[in-house]
Each structure stands twice: as C-alpha cells, then as structure tokens.
Amino acid sequence: MDLISQIVERAKANKQHIVLPEGTEERTLKAANQILTDGVADLTLLGNPDEIMALAKEWGLGNIHKATIIDPETSPKKEAYAQLLCELRKKKGLTIEEARKLVLDPLYYGCLMIKAGDADGQLAGARNTTGNVLRPALQIIKTAPGITCVSGAMLLLTHAPECGDNGVIVMGDVAVTPVPDAGQLAQIAVCTARTAKAVAGIEPRVAMLSFSTKGSAKHEVVDKVVEALKIAKEMDPALKIDGEMQADAALVPRIGQSKAPGSEIAGYANVLVVPSLEVGNISYKLVERLGHATAVGPILQGIARPVNDLSRGCCIDDVYKMIAITANQAIAAKAQE
Template sequence: MDLIKEIVSRAQANKQRIVLPEGTEERTLKAANQILTDEVADLILLGNRSEIEEAAKKWGLGNISKATIIDPATSPKKEEYAQLLFELRKKKGMTIEEAHQKVQDPLFYGCLMIKAGDADGQLAGARNTTGNVLRPALQIIKTAPGITCVSGAMLLLTKAPNYGKNGILVMGDVAVTPVPDAGQLAQIAVCTARTAKAVAGIDPKVAMLSFSTKGSAKHEVVDKVVEATKLAREMAPGLSIDGELQADAALVPSVGESKAPGSEIAGHANVLIVPNLEVGNISYKLVQRLGHAEAIGPILQGIARPVNDLSRGCSIEDVYTMVAVTANQAIAAKEQK
C-alpha cells in the first residue's frame, strides 16, 4: 500500500470533522464530493447554502448533501462564537463589535468551531493567502504546548527506496519561519518528527542538516544547528536525533559511518531539518523537479489543532490528500492530549 492510500485509510478508520471555509470554490467542492463518497472525513462546508447547492448541482456533485453546510452570516452559533473570540482577544484590544464582524469571516468561523470543540481541523488556501489562513489559527487556536513557532513540513515520496523509509522523507521547515534561531529550530525538529509519525507513520530518525558534519567546519550557523540539536533533545528526550550532519552523511550509510562514526542517525535519517527556510524551500523543489519526487504539503505544524494551507494553484487531488493529512493530524493531536 502506498503512503497516500495509508493516510486515507487511517482517516477512514477514525473519521474527523474537517472544516472547508472556501465552500463555494470549485476544486474544494469537487474534492469534498470525493471525500464524502470515500467516507474519508465528516466535512463542514462554510458559505451560502444556496450558492453551495447550486454549484454542486452545476458540477454534478451528488454527495455534497452529506456535508454539514453552515453560513457564518446566519449561523445560530455566531453570537456564542463572537463572545468566545472577544474573550480570547479583548486583551489585544478587540471589541465585541469587531468580534461580531470577524465571526462572519469563514476562516475565523472555522477556527472558532475548532476552539469550541465543534470541529477537529481546517483546510483552506485555494482562494486565500497563507497569512489569511494562519492569522485566525494563531489568534484563536494558538500554538501547541511548549511550542512558540509555526512551521511547515513536506512529505517527499522519492524514487530512491534505499533512503529514508522506503524512499519516504519528511523535511522541515519549508514554509513559514525564514531564519529560525536555535530554540525555534529545535521546535521545528520536534514538530517535524511528530508530523512524520502522525502522517507518514514513520518512526522518526531526525538529522539536523548543515554544511558541516561533527565539527568539520566552523561557523556561527553551524553553532546554531549544534545548539538546536541539544535543545531538541531536552524538549523531547526520547527523540532519535543527531547533528550537525551534511545531507550525504545523514542519508548514505557508508558516508555516515565515515563522517560520523558511532551516530545512530547518520546514514539512516528519515526526517531532515534544514537550518533555514531558504534552504528548505530550494531543497524540496530541487528534489521534486530533478528527482521526480512527489511532494505533499506543506503540512503546517505547531498549532494546537491542525489548520493547513493550500497553494492557490492546488489541484482537486491536492485538496483531497490534504483533507486526509489534516484528519491524520487531528487523530494524533487527540492522542497527545
């Protein structure tokens, strides 16, 4: 069974309530119809009911009727959610009037549903920017305990079965924090390891990547990776992690043995943590384009409950897969409570 089928199968076995705030968007609706057909998740579509139903009829999406459809503007819960938002944000200067206005925004409404326990995760971004998707998540759901920075992991399904877990690798951060300090990099490592376990079913072996292996080069950016490795071990004492390692030392057993003798991670890594966003973004795109790997994500991590961001150029298949990924994260988040 390939990884995407495994992710879908886990979601089907423990159905989660996933909010799709862009309820009238074509790719979202077509993916939602297939999700409901395959019983991957219980979906909550946000938007005007008649617009959603007309779009579903136009595109022949007969199973959209199985979704819960909520219009934030007319929802009977909008007063309750406005009060919840006001309580969460009043110290930041939000008035009750502003809360009433914000609650009609589907991105805010979906996050308030999650905060209130009425939903388990959210997926948006086909129409909205990353900033618009993330802002309500950080204001309402907030970060997970012990985590202060949000990051993005990428699942890389490569054609090199001798690396990672049968060619599956997880890389972070590829999406959010441009230049993490040592503390943030440690959090990214711990969160990416959790994502690898929750979504890819991987027993994480984490390599903290650099242009140096075990002191082969001296530089302040190398020192940051060394410090981050130490902090990650303190954050998650049971985590299998090592660094600093060059990419070949992390992946190739013979190179790992030569450059980092005695390391349990060198040559066997399946989770790769890059020192900054620039490296992560460039690296995964090179692997994707030159290595013909399938890249799934970015999967946002560090938020207390899963909220994921789609590319505005996403396909129907991307939306379908990311609903299943979000469901897997929701399952894991409940187990961590």
Template sequence: MDLISEIIARAKSNLQRIVLPEGTEERTLKAADQILADKVANLIILGNSVEIKKLAAEWELMNIDKAIIIDPENHPKKEEYAQLLFELRKKKGMTIEEARKLVLDPLYLGCLIVKNGDADGQLAGARNTTGNVLRPALQIIKTVPGITCVSGAMLLISKNTQYGENGVLVMGDVAVTPVPDAEQLAQIAVSTARTAKAVAGIEDPKVAMLSFSTKGSAKHENVDKVVEAFRLAKEMDPTLKIDGELQADAALVPSIGASKAPGSEIAGHANVLIVPNLEVGNIGYKIAQRLGNVDAIGPILQGIARPVNDLSRGCSIDDVYKMVAITANQAIASKNAQ
C-alpha cells in the same frame, strides 16, 4: 499499500470533522464531493447554502448534501462564536462589535468552530494567502504547549527506497519561518518528528539536523546555530532520536554517514530532515521534486494546537483531497496525545 493510501485508510477508520471555509471555491467543492463519497472525513463547509447547492448542481456533485453547510451570515451559533472570540481577544483590545464582524469571515469562523470543539481541523488556502490562513489560527487556536514556532513539513516520497523510511522522508521547515533561531529550529525538529509519526506513519523518527558541516568539519556561526538547536531539541524531548550537525549525504547514505560521523545512530539512516532555514528547505525540496522525480506533498502546518492546513492557491482537486486526509490524520494523533 503506498503512503497516501495508508493516510487515506487511517482517515477512513476514524472519521474526523474537517472545516472547509472556502465553500464556493471550485476545486475545494469538487474535492469535498469525492471526500464525502469515499467517506474519508465528515465535512463542515462554510458559505451560503443556496450558492453552494447551486454550484453543486452545476458541477454535478452528488454528495455535497452529506456535509454540514454553515452560512457565516446566518446560523444559530453566530453569537456564541462571537462571544468566544471576544473572550479570547479582549486583552488585545478587541471589542464585542469587532468580534461580531470577524465571525462573518469564514477563516475566523472555521477556527472558532475548531476551538469550540465542534470540529477537529481546518483546511483552506485555495483562495487565501498563507498569512490570512495562519492569522486566525494563531489568534484563536494558538500553538501546542511548549511550542511557539509554527512551521511546515513536506512529505518526500522517492522511488529510491534505500533512503529514509522505504523512500519516505519528512522535511521541515519548508513553509513558514524564514530564518529560525536555535530555539525555533529545535522546535521545528520536535514538531517535524511528530508529523512524521502522525502523518507519514514513521514509528521511529530519526532526525538529522542538516548543515554544510558534519561534526565540526567546518566552523561558522550558522553551524553553531544548528549544533545549539540539536542540544535544545534533546532538552525538549530526551527520547527524540536526533543528531547534528550533519551534511545531507552523511544523513542519508550509510557508508558516508559511517565515514563522516562514526558511531552516530542517525547518520546514514535519517528519515526526518531539518534544514537550517526556509531558503534551503524550499530550494531543496523543489530540486528533489524536479530533478529526482520525488513526490512532494504539503506543506503540512505543524505547531498549532489543532490542525489547520494551508493549500497553495495553485492546488489541484487531488491536492485538496490529500490534504483533507492529512489534516484528519493530524487530528487523530492530536486526540491520541491528549
């Protein structure tokens, strides 16, 4: 069974309630229909029920009636969610009138549904920017205890099974924090290792803090930052298997790892790669994707207290389907960690 099939199977075995705030968006609704048909997750779709049912009929979607449809303009819990938002944000100056307006926004409403325990995760972004998806998540759901830096991980699936975990690697951060400092980079390392377990099914994450230097082969303040991040990550999670700084070849290739970093249990065996900044992550995974025929799935947002994921506005129906299953896997892991 390939990794995506495993992720879907785990979601099916423990159904989670996933909110889709962009309920009238075509790719989202078509993916939702297939998710419901395959029983991958229980869905809460936000939008006008008449419009959603009209679109479902137009696109011949036969399973949408299996979802819970909530109209942000008119539903029984509207005032309850407004009061919740007001309580969460009143110290920041929000009034109850402002809260009542914001709960009409599906992205805010979805996060409130999750925060209130009425759903387990949210997926949006087919119509909205990353900033719009993240803002309510950070205001309402907030971050995992001990984590202040939200980041994005990418699943890299290669046909070269000698690398990573039978060809599977998880890379972070590829989506959120442009130039992390040492503390943020340490948090990204810890979060990405958790994602490797929760989503990629990697039971034994081996984390490489990547650099253009291996164990002091170059001197530079950027190298110093990676070395400091490695130290801080070990303080955050003493059980974490991690090493750095390592060049990419030293992290991935056993013979090179043994030569450049003798005695390291990570060098040559890494299955989690932490890049020093967003520029490297974005360029790196896209080169692997285009030149190395690596399947890149994500980004998967991490560091938020309950799973909230962001789609690309250029996503496909299949992307939405996979990300619902991934969000469900994160929700399962989050519950197990409590």
C-alpha cells in the same frame, strides 16, 4: 499500499470533522465530494447553502448534501462564537462589535468551530493567502504546548527506496519561518518528527542538516544547528536525533559511517531539518523537479489543532490529500491530550 493510501485508510478508520471555509471554491467542492463519497472525513462547508448546492448541481457533485453547510452570516452559533472570540482576544483590546464582524469571516468562523470543540481541523488557502489562513489560527487556536514557532513540513515520496523510510522523507521547515534561531530550529525538529509519526506513520530518525558534519567546518550558522540539537534533546529526550550533518551523511550509510562514526542517525535519517527556510524551499523543489519525487504539503505544524494551508495553485487531488492529512493530524492531537 502506498503512503497516501495508508493516510486515507487511517482517516477512514477514525473519522474526523474537517472545516472547509472556501465552500464555493471549485477545486475544494470537487475534492469534498470525493472525500464524502469515499467516507474519509466528515465535512463542514462554509458559505451560502443555496450557492453551494447550485454549484454542486452544475458540476454533478452528488454527495455534497452529506456535508454540513453553514453560512456564518445566518448561523445560530455566531453570537456564541463572537463572545468566545472576544474573550480570547480581550487582552488585545478586541470589542464585541469587532468580534461579531470577524465571526462572519469563514476563516475565523472555522477556527472558532475548532476552539469550541465543534470541529477537529481546517483546510483553506485555495483562495486565501497563507497569512490570512494562519492569522485566525494563531489568534484563536494558538500554538501547541511548549511551541511558539509555526513551521511547515513536506512529505517527499522519492524513487530512492534505500533512503529514508523506503524512499519517504519528511523535511522541515519549508514554508513559514525564514531564519529560525536555535530555539525555533529545535521546535521545528520536534514538530517535524511529530508530523512524521502522525502523518507518514514512521518512527522519526531526525538529522539536523548543515554544510558541516560533526565539526568538519566552523561557522556561526553551524553553531546554531549544534545549539538547536541540544535544545531539541531537552524538549524531547526520547527523540532519535543527531547533527550537525551534511545531507549525504544523513542519508547514505557508507558516508554516514565515515563522516559520523557511532551515530545511530547518520545514514538512516528519515526526517531532515534544514537550517533555514530558503534551504528547505529550494531543496524540496529540486528533489521534486530533478528527482521526480512527489512532494505533498506543506503540512503546517506547531498549532494546537491542525489548520492547513493550500497553495492557490493546488489541484483537486492536492485538496483531497490535504483533507486526509489534516484528519491524521487531528487524530494524533487528540491522542496526545
């Protein structure tokens, strides 16, 4: 069974409630119909019920009626959610009138559902920017305990079974924090390891990547990676992690043993943590295009409950996979409580 099938099966076995704020968006609706047909997750679609059902009829989506459909403007819970939002943001000076307006925004409404315990995760971004998706998540759900830095991991399903976990590599950060400092980089390492376990179902072996392996080069950007490694070990003493190391030393046992003798990670890493966003973004796209790997994500991490951001260029299959991934993250978040 391939990894995506495993992710879907785990979601089916422990069904989670996922909110889709873009309830009238075509790809979202078509993916939702398939999720409901396959029994992968319970769904709430946000939007006008009449419009959603009319679109479902037009596109032949026979199972959309299995979703809960809520219009934030007519929801009986909108006042309670407005009061909750006002309480959460009162130190920032948010008034109840402003909260009542924000609750009508499906991206805010969905995050308030999660905060109130009425849903387990949210997926949006087919129509909205990353900033718009993240803003309410950070204001309402906030970051996970001990984490201040949100980041994005990418699943790379490669054609190199000798690398990673039978060709599966998890890379972070590829999506959010442009130039992390050592503390943020340590958080990215810990969070990416958690994502590897929660979503890919693998025991993480983390390599902190650089252009240097164990002091082979000297530079302040190498020093940052060395410091991040130290902090990550303090954050999670049980985590299998090592660095700094070059990518070939992280992935190829012969090279790992030569460049970093004695390291249990060198040559066997399945989680790669890059020193900056540009490195991560460029790297995964090169692997995807030149190596014909399948890139799944980005999977947002560091938020107390899963809120994921789609690319506006996503396809129906992308939405389907990300709903299943969001459900897996929700299962893991509950297990950590």
